[in-house]
Amino acid sequence: MALATASAAATRQDAPPGGRIRRVGIATPYLFLLPYLLLFGTFVLAPAAYGLWVSLHDWDYLLPGKPFVGLANYHALLDSGSAVYEEFWQSMRATGIFTVASVPLLVVVPLGLALLLNRSFPGRTFFRAVYFAPYVLGVAVIGVLWRFLLDPNLGAVNGLLRAVGLPSDTPWITGLPWAWISLVAVTVWWTIGFNAVIYLAGLQDIPRELYEAARIDGGGKWAEFRHITLPGLRPVLVFVVINTMLASSNMFGQSLLITQGAPGNETRTAIMYIAEKGLREYNMGTAAAMSYVLTLALLLASVIIFRLFRDRDAV
Amino acid sequence: MTRTRGIAWYTILIGLSLIFIAPLVWMLITSFKTTGEATRVPPTLLPQEPSTHAYDTLFAADSQTPVLRWFLNSLLAAGAQAVLILVVASMAAYALARLEFRGKKLLFGLIIGTLFVPVFTLIIPNFLIVDRFGWLDTLWALIVPGAAGAFGVFFLRQFFLGLPRELEEAAQLEGANAWQIFSKVILPLSKPALATLAVISFLANWNDFIWPVYVLFSPEHFTLPPGLSILQGAYTIDYPVIMGGAALASVPALILFLITQRYVIEGVSRSGLKG
Numbered sequence: 001m002a003l004a005t006a007s008a009a010a011t012r013q014d015a016p017p018g019g020r021i022r023r024v025g026i027a028t029p030y031l032f033l034l035p036y037l038l039l040f041g042t043f044v045l046a047p048a049a050y051g052l053w054v055s056l057h058d059w060d061y062l063l064p065g066k067p068f069v070g071l072a073n074y075h076a077l078l079d080s081g082s083a084v085y086e087e088f089w090q091s092m093r094a095t096g097i098f099t100v101a102s103v104p105l106l107v108v109v110p111l112g113l114a115l116l117l118n119r120s121f122p123g124r125t126f127f128r129a130v131y132f133a134p135y136v137l138g139v140a141v142i143g144v145l146w147r148f149l150l151d152p153n154l155g156a157v158n159g160l161l162r163a164v165g166l167p168s169d170t171p172w173i174t175g176l177p178w179a180w181i182s183l184v185a186v187t188v189w190w191t192i193g194f195n196a197v198i199y200l201a202g203l204q205d206i207p208r209e210l211y212e213a214a215r216i217d218g219g220g221k222w223a224e225f226r227h228i229t230l231p232g233l234r235p236v237l238v239f240v241v242i243n244t245m246l247a248s249s250n251m252f253g254q255s256l257l258i259t260q261g262a263p264g265n266e267t268r269t270a271i272m273y274i275a276e277k278g279l280r281e282y283n284m285g286t287a288a289a290m291s292y293v294l295t296l297a298l299l300l301a302s303v304i305i306f307r308l309f310r311d312r313d314a315v
Numbered sequence: 316m317t318r319t320r321g322i323a324w325y326t327i328l329i330g331l332s333l334i335f336i337a338p339l340v341w342m343l344i345t346s347f348k349t350t351g352e353a354t355r356v357p358p359t360l361l362p363q364e365p366s367t368h369a370y371d372t373l374f375a376a377d378s379q380t381p382v383l384r385w386f387l388n389s390l391l392a393a394g395a396q397a398v399l400i401l402v403v404a405s406m407a408a409y410a411l412a413r414l415e416f417r418g419k420k421l422l423f424g425l426i427i428g429t430l431f432v433p434v435f436t437l438i439i440p441n442f443l444i445v446d447r448f449g450w451l452d453t454l455w456a457l458i459v460p461g462a463a464g465a466f467g468v469f470f471l472r473q474f475f476l477g478l479p480r481e482l483e484e485a486a487q488l489e490g491a492n493a494w495q496i497f498s499k500v501i502l503p504l505s506k507p508a509l510a511t512l513a514v515i516s517f518l519a520n521w522n523d524f525i526w527p528v529y530v531l532f533s534p535e536h537f538t539l540p541p542g543l544s545i546l547q548g549a550y551t552i553d554y555p556v557i558m559g560g561a562a563l564a565s566v567p568a569l570i571l572f573l574i575t576q577r578y579v580i581e582g583v584s585r586s587g588l589k590g
Contacts, residue, residue, distance in 0.1 A: 024414055024415075024493050025493075026416075028410075028414065028492075028493045029410040029414040029415070029416035029419075030410075030416065032406045032407060032409055032410035032414065032493070032497070033406070033407050033410045033411075033422075035402065035403040035406060035407075036403040036404060036406065036407035036463075036468060037407070039403060039459065039460075039462055039463035040426065040429075040463045040465075042444065042460075042463065043437075043441060043444065043459070043460040043461075043463035044429050044432075044437065044463050044464075044465075045425075046440075046444065047437040047440035047441045047444055048432070048436070048437060048440070050440040050443065050444065051436065051437065051439060051440035054439065054440060054443070061443075113331075116327075116328075121324070123325075123328075125576075125577070127328050127331075127332060128580065129572075129573070129576045129580070130332045130335055130336060131331065131332070131335055132572075132576070132580060133335060133336070133339070133569065133572065134335055134338075134339070136518060136568050136569060136571075136572040136579075137339075137522065137564075137565050137568055137569070138521065138522025138523070138524055138540050138564065138568070139522070139524050139540075140522070140524045140539070140540035140541070140543040140544060140561075140564065141522075141540075141543065141561045141564050141565050143543075143544075144543050144544070144546070144547050144557050144558075144560075144561050145338060145339075145342050145558070145561055146338070147547065148342075148345070148554050148557065148558065149338060149341065153356070154353075154354040154356065154358075154554075156341055156358055159356065159357055159358045162356075162357060163357060189334070189335070189338075194583065197580050197583055197584045198583070198584050200584065201584035201585065246431070246433060249433070250433055250434065250435055252435075252524075252525055253524050253525065256544070257544060257547065271435050271525075274435065274439075275438075275525065275529065278438075278439045278442075279438075279439070279442060279529040284439050284442075284443070287439055288439050288440070291435055291436050291438070291439060292436065294433070294435070294436075295432065295433055295436045298433055299431075302431065
């Protein structure tokens with residue numbers, strides 16, 4: 001408030017000397033913003049518009065001519081007779097399968113972990129760091145590591161199963177549904193710490209008095225969880241669900257490095273296909289159109305999730 | 316009673332820890348095995364004939380896969396980008412947190428809005444823009460565009476908003492201008508937040524995969540993540556070499572995390588909640 005008045009005074013240029021008045025030149029804020037805005041404009045705003053422009057052209061990076069084709073690239077994605085239709089929607093389906101399979105796990109399992117770590121006990125910080133550690137590694141490391149561990153013949157996972165006398169010939173990265181199970185499991189292992197830490201912060205924001213009151217009322221653990229913990233976590237939950245959904249639908253590295261899209265193209269995700277089309281075959285008009293279709297689908301899903309959570313009185 | 320419960324409690328926690336740690340330990344152990352031993356069935360737990368074969372191969376002077384070079388490239392790109400982000404994001408965040416100007420709300424909304432745009436939407440047009448700058452296949456492509464992200468600005472703005480105004484006002488009374496207040500008051504008070512952002516930015520860039528895979532073409536310009544993917548292609552069955560490369564990419568990240576874990580975890584949770 002004080003700031004607003006002060007700046008109004010400053011812009012009038014007749015502010016009295018001295019006193020607790022903020023005197024800032026009109027250009028000052030913009031000068032502070034300039035370096036960032038140059039980057040932001042060039043590498044965020046401009047590409048957002050430029051990508052739309054590219055998607056309206058037959059944009060072959062390697063050819064000189066890039067004829068305007070209007071909505072033809074989009075049309076091709078919806079036309080079952082076109083060359084890209086089949087593969088694009090298969091990749092969208094793969095992204096959908098992965099998202100639908102991974103999001104519930106990535107929302108629920110870290111919540112369990114966070115509840116486990118939310119008590120105070122010696123070594124809490126240590127365990128929190130341990131569970132978070134894989135997240136610190138990049139998808140390239142995770143990918144090559146699990147490709148090795150999950151190798152059906154030589155991998156440690158089947159090796160371990162063999163050692164304890166369980167079936168040890170599961171085609172973890174080459175057969176269905178195993179490839180999906182592997183990709184989801186690896187992703188849960190890799191990113192569980194991120195959501196868990198966000199839940200933990202949310203849990204610590206729930207006032208303790210609420211739990212004490214519930215204890216006096218004689219509610220059990222489950223009632224406490226349903227009536228205090230879950231409602232208290234609602235804003236965090238919305239963030240976690242949307243954020244996880246966006247992350248899962250951008251899945252790319254795990255498929256590229258672990259299953260290499262196999263079997264067939266079953267685990268080739270939308271991003272993998274878009275990257276192949278746009279950045280390997282340099283078919284950028286089509287690829288740009290695909291990425292806007294994907295983005296639109298994600299925006300829609302985000303809005304729906306947001307509404308679902310907001311409109312309900314209790315989670 | 317409580318004692319047995321305590322034991323059960325720690326058994327669960329330690330059991331879970333093994334799930335997270337064992338694969339990483341296995342990676343490290345494998346990198347010290349011979350090629351033959353790494354793929355032995357059943358696998359050996361510890362190297363029977365410990366070998367530096369993997370690292371000898373990775374560091375060989377005439378290597379087709381110059382890992383040391385990738386390592387230095389990664390270090391340079393991630394370090395330079397972290398510095399760039401600290402500079403531009405702290406300045407922008409100061410304006411957004413502490414100064415008044417026309418269009419502030421709109422601008423902030425626009426910047427935050429882009430947090431929700433999937434990175435991939437921009438990757439193809441950004442490729443074309445980077446190409447126009449002549450940055451394809453150079454580290455510039457890895458350093459500059461990524462610094463335009465909204466996270467740093469958002470993160471520092473939140474921190475600046477929480478700083479007490481008194482010191483700032485005192486400096487003002489002594490005639491300090493906005494730049495002096497920013498550099499002599501705000502920044503020194505923000506060291507923990509700046510360090511947190513530096514580490515988070517460094518790790519994100521160090522681990523970035525999709526962008527370097529497509530904008531870098533020559534192996535000598537690679538960073539570690541795309542390098543690992545060609546290692547996997549080049550040494551298909553030489554797992555110690557691949558695991559050695561993965562270890563080289565993980566160990567610095569893990570050490571950095573261990574040293575700064577409290578800040579990283581807090582930074583992640585704080586920024587996550589406000590998203």
